[in-house]
Amino acid sequence: MILETVKIKNFRGYKTETIVPISNLTAFIGKNDAGKSTILEALEIFFNNSLVNCEKGDLNTTADNNKIEITCVFTDFPADLIIDTANPTTLQNEYLLNLQNKLEIKKVFAATAAKPKEKVYIICNHPSVDNGNDLLTLKKAELKQRAKALGIPTENYNGNVNSSIREAIRNSFENLELEETELLVDKEDTKKVYDTIKTYLPLYALFQSDRQSKDDDKEVSDPMKIAVQQALSELNTELEHIKEQVRIKAIDTANRTLNKLKEMSPDLANELIPEFKTEPKFDSQFKLTIKSEEDIPINKRGSGVRRLILLNFFRAEAERLRAQHQGNQIIFAFEEPETSQHPDHQEMLIQAFMELSNTGNSQIILTTHTPALAGLLPLDSLRFIQKNGNDRTIELGTEDVFEKIADTLGVLADPISKNASGILLIEGKSDVTFINHTATQLKNGGYIAHTFVDKRIALVPIGGCGNLKHWTTLRLIEQFAIPYGVMLDSDLGTNEEQQNRDKIQELRNNGIKAYLTRKREPENYVHIDVLNLPAGSTFNFTDTCDAKVLIAAEKTSRKQNVLEDYWTLMTTEQIREVERYDDNGTERYEFTEMFTDLLSIVE
Template sequence: MKLNIVKLKNFRSYSQETEIDVSDLNVIIGKNDVGKSTILEALEIFFNGKPDKDDLCISNDNSQIEITCVFDDLPDTLILDDTIETSLKDEFLLNASNKLEIKKKFPVSTVGTISEESVIICEYPDNENVMDLLSKKRTTLKLQFEELEINPEGVNKTKSKELRNAIRNHFYPDGNITTETKEIKIDGKLDNEDNRKKIWLGLKKYLPIYSLFFVDKPLTDQDSDIQDPMKEIIKEVLKRDHITPLLEQLKEAIQNASTALADDTINKLNELDSSLAETLRSNFPKEPTWNSIFKLTLEDDRGVPLNKRGSGMRRLVLLSFFRAQVENRRTTNAPNIIYALEEPETSQHPDFQLMIVNALRELSDTENAQVFFTTHNSNLAKEIPKRSLRYVYSDNYNINVESGLNSDGTDNTEIIDKIIDTLGALPDPKNKVKVLVFVEGENDINGLIGFSKLLNANDNSIINLENNEAVAFIPTGGSQLKHYIEKKYLDGLLQSQVHIYDSDIPTYVQSVSDLNAEGNDKKIGYNTTKLELENYLHHEAINECYQDLNITINLTEITDIDDVPKKVAMAVHSATSTSDWSSINPDPIKNEEKQKRKISKVKRLLNTNAVNRMTIDRLTERGAYDEIRIWLDKIREFIE
């Protein structure tokens, strides 16, 4: 289950309901005090806490804070109030977009006290006779089932799911269940006998863990950026698949033993005052909070805790925590988790800033993690894909949050310009750049840099593109390529241009042909002789790359015309999942989305980790050495 949308209303500066799109990586940018950190803290309240009275927007239209989270990538089946599996779709708990939408409402009284209730916004059956089915426990459902004289054939009356389904079908005999948008209350001032409390407890087990880190907050023994990672380790371990059943067994054993002792006490009371004893029963009003029982800390061999050490040491631990999580999150049974970090550049050496950002990016590429962080640093922001940028700004006192990409995948140029203006990302005044290297996208940049490092290590006369101040990369994927070449947007600059595009799309081939036909000695274009840059990899490098992640795939060859990212994604899926590639999700649209997501993650890994596993011999065996050297030599020639 992954977070897809966040909505804020009447929370601090967010007076009107503001919708925020969420992806795997979310980098929040904006001017000071505009509401960047508010997003992270709203999520902390949704998942882990409660607001205070001062969180209510001073220009609110009522006295209620609302924080809504919409989730997709939902489990096909789950356990709610029964021991048998059901689905959110079968229980009519999905919204009009087939997503799980949970709204938390926090009414604030005139004296400042805050109450809380949670609702699911869903398309629910519109017949009033089934409105309260989720609130009824099995015994009550069974009574209703029998009163309606429903045919019991094929219905397991010991299962709430089947009883609810049979009752719904009774009131919709033609099978056409019509629905309307409803708010189903699942928490807050519900009677202990209300079954929705049990459904909410079951549902919460599937929600992601949310971990918020404030890098610059004061450090104490119990509340610090050292203690927090240790707390999150405990919280995550307690939610692992093989740990949760053990906790349930322990909880049941303790509850049974405690209930027996309580009942013995009531029996003894009955001997003294039977009327009083009849009014008493044992009850566990709250679930146990296991994470408050276990404590984890780090200390050196002298017993000195790390939060008493220098800030540099503490920051290194935080960095190491995120780097370690990159590996931990690659296991398929790891619980979903959302990491949020405020301004990772704070009090950090530039090298460590970049290491944290790279670790967070890698985390976001894993199957079961999402990442948020805020930043004011243009050097960090420029490392982030535009699809992950979120710009927060105020417009007539209303807060807006927009993405770096439009819904159709094109650049949101207005927002990107605002981001550049906000961060002060101006051209280098020393004008060190001599060559502009145009490629299709970020993955091609990583791949080309990796290959240049390999060739340079073998022959230092070949240029190394890594951190080379004389070279600037410009990704021109999609429709942008045509505009760069036809409109000659950058021809007014003094830099030479080298264009390197794949040969898998005819328009790219034509664009390179048109560019070279200009006869401009400061511009040259190349199409790969193989299908894509990934086709220059050796199958052994790819196998080893995934072996490093404890994933065994056994590719035997890579050909020049293979769709390598798809081929590898299918092999990885086969090695890590029991489902077929063609049926990852029963919904064809969602299945295609999941396939694309897997292929995208493979492309990133191939152009980083797999490229780093290449050798000169492997490159030569693939017939790629001479071609890549031609590109690199032309770049060096333009520089000199």
């Protein structure tokens, strides 16, 4: 399932019901005490209520009642659910979806005890007609009795399947009188419905910026718990087989016991029915941790090291999920990921977040105060939170909001020379080296007439296209009133490929000269000869692999320096060789043609 919206009411600074849209990547930005962390912790209470517990003191101080409400709305729910002993049904057939045909679950905590207990409601467009509005609360015998009382022929339903009896009863009414209902799921059979739904809910992992340091530090243990849960979800078929075999053997033993009991007390034996009360919790049986070679617990290391481990957990997940679509949806909530991290690591973490958010398995929610990190975030991910008296407002998606965020955090465009005649927006600083060396070599070979330096076209790194840094840079370009073009990595073969294509097409539709590399990124064009590999080496890389990682590993160098170290060694002939491609029988040269067009923005 995918979390689409969270609604918060009477929880800390959120008095009136506040609706918070959630996307694949969602970033909350605002001043201190604006209410950013409150949203992350409200979700922790909704999904887990363990790392953060709902407490009496969480009630908004000006609330007009004692009920804290946290509601989540989901899409992409399973087509079939099994809520009645191996017999599938659907949320639609059971009238458990809201007016927008989405799954809406509300948890209410009455702040009358120190640690309030939750009451769970499904907000749904549900039958209100007499004898048709309580079917999910009835057991099989009660459903049969209801069907009989309504005069429904037994041939209209399967008497061994609750969902079949419920469907026959509902079909017997001319008008079910559907209305929005808060369906309390506390009774035996309605609780079974919710227990089934819970197995499909996303896993939620919250990583806080200020935590106690202890042996089972959540910062390290939670990713490992998620790893165990993921492993179990991918082995679900095998686990279901084990559970079924255990059930069969255990019930067989119970039945043999009852048969013997019948010999001594038939009446008592007839009253007893073997039944499993709870599902086994396999995840609690596995403990996974990480230690250093010196057997030093991770929590005894510095906070930067601990969070660096967490950073690489996300990077590993991005790599794994890029190629896989298995297990439950996971929501990673990260409070201030920049804490205790070098700026290079912050950028790597954001890249991992963006990759994860595009896998189809994961949603990322984060808060940040750092201009450099916020500048890398896509515009559609940004949520600006402000205090509004005793309440909060959340804004997104407009030019005014982007300006507020840029002003609040101090996100500035990179400086542009006042004598610049044009601007080329690119992704990173290493791309400056790539473009300048390529242009120089192609000009020396007579393949292009000018370099970007010749035409005073400034190369400005802005990260990806469509992020906050991009937006602020464009505002600056508008003030300069000079032409600009865009050149970005295609990320060919990754989950970002289509997104990048769409962004470039949008720019082209607006009359901007915009290009993507044909291969994944500039490092994929490095000529194998400049690597000076030993004789007999079989090292190679493809157009879609992570070439900078492979080259760095082969040459024991830093991946960030691959272009500086090796592209600058490329000759004109080598550049022409790697840029050549076949276009339906026509030989073409990618950078020669691309640069010629981009250079034409300045007459």
